[in-house]
Amino acid sequence: MTAVVGIGITPFGRHLDRTIAQLGATAARAALEDSGLTSAQVEAGYVANALGGMLFGDTTIGQGILAELGIRRVPVLNVENACTSGSSALWLAWNAIEAGQMDCAIVLGVEKMCVPGLGLINSGRSEIDTQLGLVTPASFAMRAMRHMHEFGTTRAQMASVVAKSRAHGARNPLALFQRQETVADVLAAPLVADPLTRSECCPIADGAAAVVLASDRLARQAPRAIRLNTAVLGSGSYENLADMVRWETDSRTARQAYERAGVGPEDIDLVECHDAFSIAEILHCEALGLCPAGEGGRLAAAGETSLGGRIPVNVSGGLLSRGHPVAATGVAQIVEIVMQLRGEAGARQVTGARTGLAQCMGGDRAGDTKSCTVAILSR
């Protein structure tokens, strides 16, 4: 059994005066201190960053960041898996500990995006989809249109995802957006890709998040350890081109995670999912089994995914309001769930939370997602 024994995170926002390395070291140092372990006990580092090469010409960033903390000589891996970069790094570390190869690893996700040169975000500028204009917002707009057509989902229901997200974000001091926004505000924002308005698209951000994972043996010394029951990484089937509103990859990865953790959707007390767009959260709620297919819009509009509702989703503010520094996001989800399961989430605490689920997806390819991750944690 593997546990999260330490967490660290920076505020998500514009950090114009700080380098990737500085942001990363801040989160990693906080996680190590929170764990009560020493740098000498850390046996490997898994460091996620998606855009450092593209934006800054930087590679092999993990080694330098961890060296600042005194973590040297051990294996350090730099991982890139688009929006699942951070959660893929977690998956690697979890696997290594579960396999008995080590007792302790640090996982860091760090991204710096608020700089000139970023351009439109997509997972491959050389890919034919991208060159034909199917960049990420366009692809999600198509999904939204289809969801409206097939299930009668309304623009107001989609906007309610954002209104809920803003309400959550306002309770998270680490979130980029701290102000409320009504459904009417969301719908009145400029259109990015019909029917999605700017408020329905997650903002870029700079930020970093880190967790320290430990084996059962080591975690026994950590009184606030939270169990990481399972971590699953899946890639696309690329077979559902005709179906824009049912992600086979998403639901398959969730199903594997539930099976391996021995729980079902009804056992989950809170979810952090990859709400890169309003419609994305709706689709993920359906794929995760929080509601039947097609009901995701109504679920949000009815307040069931709000703090205090039946199954709170993205109480951190999620990608939509906390912000989305790509490779940091997957690790930040874990940090949020650990805070919640420890009962340390302050104004956004989900009362009595015992089990949480984190889900990410990354990269488009031929209408499917390239990569999907689901992790389940419990106390």
Added chain:
Amino acid sequence: MTAVVGIGITPFGRHLDRTIAQLGATAARAALEDSGLTSAQVEAGYVANALGGMLFGDTTIGQGILAELGIRRVPVLNVENACTSGSSALWLAWNAIEAGQMDCAIVLGVEKMCVPGLGLINSGRSEIDTQLGLVTPASFAMRAMRHMHEFGTTRAQMASVVAKSRAHGARNPLALFQRQETVADVLAAPLVADPLTRSECCPIADGAAAVVLASDRLARQAPRAIRLNTAVLGSGSYENLADMVRWETDSRTARQAYERAGVGPEDIDLVECHDAFSIAEILHCEALGLCPAGEGGRLAAAGETSLGGRIPVNVSGGLLSRGHPVAATGVAQIVEIVMQLRGEAGARQVTGARTGLAQCMGGDRAGDTKSCTVAILSR
């Protein structure tokens, strides 16, 4: 026990008409076919690429490449670790199989560099070393100067590393450089960073290499399986700033690999090492224990590391003559050793080779290397 059951590689050179994805798919498909396994038997993919984000704005490339081969739904990881990217991907796959987490994984390294925009290669443009001018050739030139000062190594000895490399490359139809070059030719080439001439610096290239790894259970069906005895990934100690000619990281990683594989330098029949510069091969030969410290120049000049010599080094042509498509290199080393241990290396066959060693290093930081890998294979 883990084995290499399939290998695939493209020629290294200028592939102006082919994308990263096309190069990668060619090598991966060849490895899968060579293995005799089906795509359905591959349980994970570890895909190394270092510069695709920087040069092309591409991320998550592995999923799309492997999908072309029918490898879908399974975990796919994109790994970046500078010049150890390919060998880090191998390390991950080897670990997963050794831990019993899977029976089969494909490892791919692919790089496309022959395009405008590459600029000076280094491992971090934001890093202070780089900004102060300590780019890679300068850093190795300092090591060369120090080696000459401390051990009496001559420029002719260093050039003999290149002459030997060219002779090997001329026997490898996949190598970028196919022509002989004498010691005098090497010394007459333009200076890049005193004392290193252009011939002493490895060329960039486009290319891809792949291997299929299998567990003992699965490898039993593969008659030409070559054992991957151990794979070690280390990171820098960053403690030997005062010593430019003894790499603690390099020798420590080699020592760990020898211990874990239960062999010593005297048991190795051929070495593929990270000869990014003439002086680099000399330093690596010393760190790997092929000769005493300071003797690496004389070792090469005496022909001991040539084909037919006591311990042939880089019979593939190495980085200096086969070319160095960054993330492909570490996997290409494994491909070469497997060809040699199978007895399929043609004009560059090391007679009776039973055990081979592959070594890579990647990334500079404060005079040390960020990352180092050593793998040992045997038949």
